[in-house]
Each structure stands twice: as C-alpha cells, then as structure tokens.
Amino acid sequence: MGYKIVKKAELIPGQTTMMVIEAPQVAKKAKPGNFVMLRVSETGERIPLTIADCDREAGTVTIVYLVVGKTTAEMNTLKEGGEFLDVCGPLGRPTHIEKSGTVVCVGGGTGIAAMHHIAKGHVEAGNRVIAIVGARSKNLLLFCSELSSFCPELRIATDDGSEGHKGFVTEVLQEILETEDEIAEVVAIGPVPMMEAVCRVTLPFKVKTTVSLNSIMVDGIGMCGACRCTVGGKTLFACVDGPEFDGHKVDFAELRTRLWQFREQEEESMEKFSQECQCHGR
Amino acid sequence: MADKKSKKVRGRTPMPHQEAAERAHNFGEVALGYSREQALIEAERCLQCKKPLCREGCPVNIDIKGFIGALVDDDLHGAYDIIRKTNSLPAVCGRVCPQENQCEGMCVLGKKHEPVAIGRLERYVADAFMAESACEEVTDLDTCALTRADRKVACIGSGPASLTVAGYLAGRGLKVDVYEALHEPGGVLIYGIPEFRLPKTVVAREIDGLKKLGVTFHTNWVGGRTITIQDLFEQGYDAVFVGVGAGLPRFLGVPGENLVGVFSANEYLTRVNLGRAYDFPNHDTPAYRGRHVVVLGAGNVAMDAARTALRMDAKSVTIVYRRTEEEMPARKEEITHAVEEGVRLSCLCGPVLFHGDNQGRLKAMTVQKMRLGEPDDSGRCAPVCIEGETEQLKCDMAIIAVGTRPNPILLEATPELELTRWGYIAADPETCETSIPNVFAGGDIVTGAATVISAMGAGRRAAAEIAKRLL
Ligand SMILES: Cc1cc2nc3c(=O)[nH]c(=O)nc-3n(C[C@H](O)[C@H](O)[C@H](O)COP(=O)(O)OP(=O)(O)OC[C@H]3O[C@@H](n4cnc5c(N)ncnc54)[C@H](O)[C@@H]3O)c2cc1C
Ligand SMILES: Cc1cc2nc3c(=O)[nH]c(=O)nc-3n(C[C@H](O)[C@H](O)[C@H](O)COP(=O)(O)OP(=O)(O)OC[C@H]3O[C@@H](n4cnc5c(N)ncnc54)[C@H](O)[C@@H]3O)c2cc1C
Ligand code: SF4
Ligand code: SF4
Numbered sequence: 001m002g003y004k005i006v007k008k009a010e011l012i013p014g015q016t017t018m019m020v021i022e023a024p025q026v027a028k029k030a031k032p033g034n035f036v037m038l039r040v041s042e043t044g045e046r047i048p049l050t051i052a053d054c055d056r057e058a059g060t061v062t063i064v065y066l067v068v069g070k071t072t073a074e075m076n077t078l079k080e081g082g083e084f085l086d087v088c089g090p091l092g093r094p095t096h097i098e099k100s101g102t103v104v105c106v107g108g109g110t111g112i113a114a115m116h117h118i119a120k121g122h123v124e125a126g127n128r129v130i131a132i133v134g135a136r137s138k139n140l141l142l143f144c145s146e147l148s149s150f151c152p153e154l155r156i157a158t159d160d161g162s163e164g165h166k167g168f169v170t171e172v173l174q175e176i177l178e179t180e181d182e183i184a185e186v187v188a189i190g191p192v193p194m195m196e197a198v199c200r201v202t203l204p205f206k207v208k209t210t211v212s213l214n215s216i217m218v219d220g221i222g223m224c225g226a227c228r229c230t231v232g233g234k235t236l237f238a239c240v241d242g243p244e245f246d247g248h249k250v251d252f253a254e255l256r257t258r259l260w261q262f263r264e265q266e267e268e269s270m271e272k273f274s275q276e277c278q279c280h281g282r
Numbered sequence: 283m284a285d286k287k288s289k290k291v292r293g294r295t296p297m298p299h300q301e302a303a304e305r306a307h308n309f310g311e312v313a314l315g316y317s318r319e320q321a322l323i324e325a326e327r328c329l330q331c332k333k334p335l336c337r338e339g340c341p342v343n344i345d346i347k348g349f350i351g352a353l354v355d356d357d358l359h360g361a362y363d364i365i366r367k368t369n370s371l372p373a374v375c376g377r378v379c380p381q382e383n384q385c386e387g388m389c390v391l392g393k394k395h396e397p398v399a400i401g402r403l404e405r406y407v408a409d410a411f412m413a414e415s416a417c418e419e420v421t422d423l424d425t426c427a428l429t430r431a432d433r434k435v436a437c438i439g440s441g442p443a444s445l446t447v448a449g450y451l452a453g454r455g456l457k458v459d460v461y462e463a464l465h466e467p468g469g470v471l472i473y474g475i476p477e478f479r480l481p482k483t484v485v486a487r488e489i490d491g492l493k494k495l496g497v498t499f500h501t502n503w504v505g506g507r508t509i510t511i512q513d514l515f516e517q518g519y520d521a522v523f524v525g526v527g528a529g530l531p532r533f534l535g536v537p538g539e540n541l542v543g544v545f546s547a548n549e550y551l552t553r554v555n556l557g558r559a560y561d562f563p564n565h566d567t568p569a570y571r572g573r574h575v576v577v578l579g580a581g582n583v584a585m586d587a588a589r590t591a592l593r594m595d596a597k598s599v600t601i602v603y604r605r606t607e608e609e610m611p612a613r614k615e616e617i618t619h620a621v622e623e624g625v626r627l628s629c630l631c632g633p634v635l636f637h638g639d640n641q642g643r644l645k646a647m648t649v650q651k652m653r654l655g656e657p658d659d660s661g662r663c664a665p666v667c668i669e670g671e672t673e674q675l676k677c678d679m680a681i682i683a684v685g686t687r688p689n690p691i692l693l694e695a696t697p698e699l700e701l702t703r704w705g706y707i708a709a710d711p712e713t714c715e716t717s718i719p720n721v722f723a724g725g726d727i728v729t730g731a732a733t734v735i736s737a738m739g740a741g742r743r744a745a746a747e748i749a750k751r752l753l
C-alpha cells in the first residue's frame with residue numbers, strides 16, 4: 001500500500017539524499033514550487049518536502065533532503081525498494097511562471113534541488129534563466145549538471161573558492177543586477193539567512209523577489225495554522241497561500257524564531273533515535 | 283414496566299465517570315458508559331409518547347421511542363437496527379451530540395423533570411452491540427452490499443458528513459469511494475475531538491463497519507490537488523459529495539500572536555490527536571507542554587484544548603472568554619467536566635496583547651475587562667470594554683480557539699462552485715446540491731463550524747437525493 005522508493009542516491013553522504021518515489025497520482029499533477037507531506041511510519045511525523053522533479057510517465061516524484069533531525073535521519077535508513085507510509089500532494093501554490101524575460105534563480109544548499117525544478121519551468125515558459133548556486137565548498141554543490149543541461153547561464157559561488165566565485169551567491173547576484181538591464185524576477189530558495197540576504201540585495205534595484213518559506217507544518221492542507229508567517233503585515237499560511245511569497249514583504253525574523261519552536265523536543269527525539277539506532281545495530 | 287407516576291419522579295440515571303482528580307492526568311475516556319442495568323433503568327423512564335417530540339429534535343431523525351422501547355424489551359439487536367436505519371455513527375453521536383439542544387431538549391420529560399438520557403442510551407446500544415456482535419453484524423443490514431456496483435459515488439473528505447453519505451449509499455448497494463487528504467479517515471472525529479471524549483477505537487470501529495459495507499477509503503488524496511471534481515466525473519463517478527469541513531483557523535489579530543508558544547487549537551489538537559503527541563517521543567510529532575496555559579474562546583474546541591493541556595501536564599489552565607459562563611457555546615457537560623478537572627474560567631475578559639521575552643517566547647498576556655451590554659445580532663449580550671481596566675496573566679502557552687474560515691484548497695481549484703457571501707459552499711438546503719449538477723456538499727464547509735450531527739443530517743439529505751437519482 002505504501003509509496004515505493006525506486007531510487008535513492010546519497011548526494012552528499014550523511015547529509016543530503018535524493019529519492020525518487022513512486023506516487024503516480026502526485027506526479028500527474030505536480031508543478032514547480034509544489035511540495036509533498038510525507039510520513040515514514042505509523043509513529044512518524046508528517047514533514048513537508050519540495051518536489052524537486054517529477055516524471056509523469058514513470059509516475060514518480062523526486063525529493064532531495066538535508067538530514068537535520070529525527071525524521072530525515074530515519075529516512076536515510078530507508079533503502080531503495082523500501083516504502084514511505086504516506087505521501088500526500090501536490091501541495092502549496094505552484095510557482096507563478098509566465099513569459100516575462102530574464103529570471104535569476106538563486107539556490108543555496110538543499111534549496112538548489114527545488115530551485116532547479118522552478119528554473120526548468122521558467123526555461124520551458126521561454127524565459128532566459130540565469131542560475132546561481134552556492135555552497136560552502138565544491139563537494140557540497142548539488143544539481144549542477146542537471147541545471148546546466150537546460151540552463152546555459154549557470155553561476156557558482158563557494159565560500160572557500162573551490163569552485164566558481166569565492167564568496168556568497170549574493171555577491172554574484174549583486175554583480176548581475178548591476179550589469180544586466182532588465183531583470184524581471186529573482187527567485188531565491190535556500191536557507192533562511194540566504195533568502196533574507198538576497199532580498200536585501202534586490203531591494204534597492206526594486207526587482208520582484210520571490211522566496212519559498214520552509215515554516216514548520218503539521219497538516220499542510222490549511223487546517224492548523226502552524227505554518228503561519230507575516231507577509232506585508234498580514235498573517236498568511238505558507239501551505240495554502242504559499243510557500244512562495246514576495247520576499248520584500250516577509251518578516252524573516254519571525255520566521256527564524258518560529259522555526260526553532262520545538263528545538264528541545266527535536267533534540268530529544270534525535271537523541272532517542274541515535275541510541276536506538278546503535279543498540280539495534282541498524 | 284414501572285407505572286407512570288414513579289417514572290416521572292425518578293431522576294436521570296447518572297453516568298459513571300472517571301474521578302476528576304484522576305482523569306485530569308490521563309487520556310482515558312472520561313464518561314465510562316452505562317452498564318446493562320443502568321441502561322434498562324434509564325430506558326424505563328421513557329414515557330413512549332404517542333407523539334414523540336424527541337425525534338423532531340434529532341437532525342437524523344432517529345426513531346428514539348422505538349429504540350428505547352426495544353431496549354426496555356431487552357432487544358439489543360432490535361434497538362441497534364432501529365438506530366442504524368438513520369444514523370451510521372451511533373457510538374460517536376451518543377458521545378458528542380449537544381443533546382441538550384437537540385433530542386433531549388425536546389423530550390417531554392424535560393419540561394418538568396430531567397429528560398430521558400437519550401444520548402447515553404444511544405451510546406450504550408452502539409457500544410454493547412459492538413462488544414457483543416463485533417462488526418460482522420453491520421453487513422447483515424436488510425440490504426446487501428454492492429447490488430449496483432455500476433453506480434459510483436465519490437466523497438471528498440472523510441468527516442461525519444461524508445461518512446454518513448458513504449454509509450447510507452453503500453447500505454443501498456452503491457459503490458462509494460472516499461478521498462481524504464490526511465493519512466487517517468474520520469475528519470474532526472480523529473484529529474480534533476480528543477481521545478478522552480471520543481476514543482479513536484470507537485471511530486475506527488465505525489469506519490471498519492463502512493469498509494465491510496464495501497466503502498473504499500483513499501487517504502493522502504487532496505480534492506482539488508491530487509484529484510479534481512472534473513477528474514472524478516471523467517473517471518466515471520455519477521455523483522460527488524464534498525464534505526471537506528471547515529479549514530483555516532481564525533486568529534485574533536492581536537499583537538504578539540505569532541510568538542513561540544501561541545497556537546491555534548487546531549494545531550495543538552492535531553499534534554496531540556492525529557500525531558499522538560501525548561506519547562512523544564514514542565511518536566515523533568511534538569507538542570508544546572505549557573506550564574501556565576491560557577485558552578481563548580469557549581466552544582467545544584476551547585474546552586477540548588483546555589482539558590488536553592491539563593493532561594499534557596499544565597500547572598494551570600485558564601479559559602479567557604469575553605462573555606459569561608451562561609453564553610459559552612460549548613456543550614454544558616464539557617464545561618462542567620472542564621471545571622471539575624481544574625480548568626479556571628476567566629469570564630468577561632478579552633485578549634489585547636501577548637508579551638514575549640527577548641527570544642520571542644510568550645511570557646504573559648494582557649486582557650481587557652468587559653461587561654455585558656445590549657444583545658447583538660446573535661441574540662447574546664455583546665461584551666463591552668470597561669475602559670482602563672486590564673489585567674496581566676502570566677502564561678507560557680496560549681491556545682486560540684475562536685473559530686475557522688473555509689478551507690480554500692478545493693474551492694480555489696473549482697471556480698465554478700458557487701459560494702455564499704461568507705465564502706462557504708452554497709448548497710440547496712433540501713437536496714444539498716451545489717451550483718454544479720450532481721455535486722453535493724454538506725457539513726462545516728456549507729454551514730461553517732457546526733456539529734457532528736448537523737453534518738450528518740446534511741449527509742443524509744444529500745445521500746437520499748443521490749439515491750433517488752441513481753437507484
Ligand atoms: C514547503 C516546505 C518545503 C521544504 N522542502 C524541503 C526540501 O526540499 N528539502 C529539505 O531538506 N527540507 C525541506 N523542508 C524542510 C523540512 O521539512 C525539514 O527539514 C524537516 O521537516 C525536518 O524534519 P526532521 O524530523 O528531520 O528534523 P526536526 O528535528 O524536526 O527539525 C530540525 C529542523 O527542521 C525544521 N523543521 C522541523 N519540523 C519541520 C516541519 N514540520 N516543517 C518544516 N520544518 C521543520 C526545524 O526548524 C528544525 O530546525 C521544507 C519545508 C517546507 C515547509
Ligand atoms: C476540537 C473540536 C471539538 C468538537 N466537539 C464537538 C462536539 O462535542 N459535538 C459536536 O457535535 N461537534 C463538535 N465539533 C464540531 C464537529 O466536529 C464538526 O462540526 C464536524 O466534524 C463537521 O463534519 P464535516 O464532515 O463537515 O467535516 P470534518 O469533520 O471537518 O471533516 C472534513 C475532512 O475533510 C478533509 N479534507 C479537507 N480538505 C480536503 C480536501 N481538499 N480533499 C480531501 N479531504 C479534505 C479533512 O482532512 C477532514 O478529514 C468539534 C470540532 C472540533 C474541531
Ligand atoms: S443522534 Fe444526537 S440528536 Fe439524534 S438522538 Fe442521537 S444524540 Fe440525540
Ligand atoms: S419525548 Fe422523551 S419520553 Fe417521549 S418518547 Fe421521546 S424520549 Fe421518551
């Protein structure tokens with residue numbers, strides 16, 4: 001009855017993993033910017049993950065996740081051929097994609113995977129896409145070959161300079177904004193500090209900036225209000241009103257605070273999981 | 283049967299309960315249910331009226347006099363069959379119906395004495411029947427399953443409204459498929475109403491009964507996303523029932539509302555019930571365990587949140603409400619139970635501000651003192667601020683239970699669906715049909731947050747109309 005994992009690849013061992021999951025009804029409808037809620041087991045938590053790619057014919061969706069806590073660590077113990085108990089989606093409003101000219105897509109860390117799906121959508125819509133991806137170091141970069149397969153203008157930034165520009169994606173972005181004439185939109189997906197920094201850079205250029213918020217979610221279908229965030233002074237729900245919002249209006253400080261609401265329990269959960277993991281010799 | 287006179291003076295048979303002091307710390311069911319003897323004693327109080335008013339008070343029109351009569355004759359199966367004819371979830375309704383405003387509110391005995399405890403008897407019949415006959419019997423209703431398997435009906439959402447449609451139509455031989463967005467069917471009965479009031483096993487049993495009738499449940503299917511109404515018709519369904527319930531929780535619009543420690547009741551209850559957070563870390567979903575908890579609102583949802591917080595080890599739980607206990611919309615029994623367990627009622631107070639510490643965590647709230655003014659549109663006295671009189675309450679957790687708005691997912695995906703001016707689905711009051719032919723809707727998505735039994739009443743009306751067209 002479950003949702004089969006047809007492919008699993010540890011992109012960065014112990015840190016970032018890609019999975020291709022059989023979920024034909026989700027694949028059929030998935031659009032860039034959508035996410036799924038999934039659950040590993042009967043006692044598991046529902047967590048949201050972006051649909052990084054989908055294959056309608058094969059009936060699969062791709063997820064790429066960073067191991068940060070109990071659920072993602074447990075997901076890493078699942079094997080190819082194994083199953084998720086629940087996969088629900090596609091959820092969230094899809095990215096607004098129309099022919100608009102030049103779009104800069106910025107991705108950081110695991111966000112590169114989600115950004116790649118959106119960049120692909122913009123290319124398909126006939127837009128010129130400039131992709132900027134960033135990571136601490138060359139070996140932590142994701143999805144570069146996939147991106148360059150459809151997006152000739154790929155710019156890379158690494159903190160240590162091991163590949164591309166030495167420094168942050170925002171520096172590359174700043175340069176592009178200064179040299180290019182017409183930028184229709186900047187899309188930024190990645191860690192909260194990165195998205196916040198991108199918004200600071202684009203603000204003086206008055207360029208429309210879209211960010212994807214990863215607030216904590218419970219149901220993902222607009223029933224609980226856990227994912228609420230303040231955008232333009234209004235309370236909006238990331239799972240039904242988003243997850244993409246106008247970055248210049250997002251209250252990032254509030255988002256950051258709300259993301260650690262359950263830190264103590266998350267640590268407790270992880271602690272318990274690591275201990276069990278050892279004694280069962282998993 | 284005892285003679286009429288002695289019946290009239292005898293009061294209601296009390297319901298056995300777990301002691302308040304004990305139950306406030308566990309999730310076991312609060313009301314324990316009648317024994318056979320207690321049920322018979324209570325059943326004998328019924329006057330078997332010629333014109334039973336009680337039945338008019340029941341939104342699904344149960345033959346109350348009939349089932350109580352069967353009970354008096356010690357015919358449990360007969361009593362169950364009578365109830366099941368019009369109610370597919372008797373064990374649930376017996377527990378959560380606001381009987382004081384419905385069947386029991388109309389019972390003639392209630393005019394001078396206490397009404398017959400109809401809800402408790404209904405619960406007894408459902409529980410005793412299930413205990414005795416397990417679920418097999420459910421399939422032996424006077425109809426056989428799937429006589430018209432060529433006619434298919436889809437329900438979107440699996441709350442009481444959809445479950446009623448499914449039970450009614452499957453019992454008449456139609457194929458019913460239920461599409462539910464969450465991973466467990468049951469709607470609010472599963473994610474909202476807590477274990478101590480409605481054990482999950484009771485709901486699961488009712489759902490199993492429907493499965494035995496041939497109803498298929500598809501979980502993780504989001505109407506409007508995974509599947510649209512259009513898709514359903516293309517897949518050969520002859521009718522679609524929309525029972526997606528109320529959605530987005532309302533917030534107060536008070537500063538500090540997004541501080542860490544402030545939750546909607548839906549979030550809190552969903553974490554605890556659907557996510558089984560009371561059993562954290564054995565279940566992964568966490569819930570906040572506040573020490574000093576404030577609950578805003580005074581309906582069933584607020585009572586459930588308050589009583590759940592007590593069971594999640596809160597030292598104090600205070601319900602803050604703008605009006606007085608008289609006006610509280612919750613079932614009387616829930617208010618009584620909450621107070622017995624130690625929940626404080628702070629009436630005539632309205633929230634004005636949540637205070638946070640320097641890490642963004644809730645530490646206190648300011649409330650405004652109120653008094654009752656003239657009656658407003660709802661007929662209740664409107665609360666009026668008493669200028670300058672405020673109070674600070676120390677709290678590390680606040681739960682907001684002030685109602686919901688329509689869930690937008692299905693509605694946005696189906697722009698042809700006409701809405702009321704409040705944004706709920708517009709449906710014909712008699713047939714429940716919407717602006718799209720053969721698409722029916724009922725329950726909270728039509729009425730706004732209401733009751734289990736009114737959702738079921740709508741489900742019955744829709745199902746009757748669907749049956750008329752398809753059979
Ligand atoms: C729309 C959306 C799309 C997302 N897409 C991706 C993705 O493609 N790849 C990816 O690696 N991560 C993604 N996330 C974040 C991902 O959901 C969390 O990393 C995951 O829930 C952590 O679970 P955990 O049990 O492993 O860690 P936990 O121990 O639960 O938490 C560790 C950290 O994760 C965050 N977190 C915890 N629970 C949730 C939750 N229910 N929702 C969101 N964040 C939470 C917390 O802030 C915490 O700091 C997305 C989040 C959202 C809202
Ligand atoms: C905490 C709480 C306590 C309550 N206590 C009582 C009480 O004591 N007595 C009483 O009579 N009433 C009570 N109520 C109210 C009662 O539960 C509701 O009125 C009733 O459940 C409404 O039934 P429904 O079938 O319309 O929808 P719901 O029970 O809300 O079920 C709707 C279902 O549809 C699903 N859904 C939503 N959107 C979609 C979609 N797009 N696709 C597929 N599925 C979807 C939801 O996940 C849910 O499972 C309470 C409510 C709450 C929240
Ligand atoms: S279903 Fe509710 S209203 Fe009807 S008889 Fe039973 S308890 Fe009363
Ligand atoms: S109105 Fe009361 S006394 Fe009369 S039949 Fe109904 S339950 Fe019995």
Ligand code: FES
Pocket residue numbers: 216217218219220221222223224225226227228237238239240
């Ligand atoms: S996650 Fe529950 S409303 Fe968005």
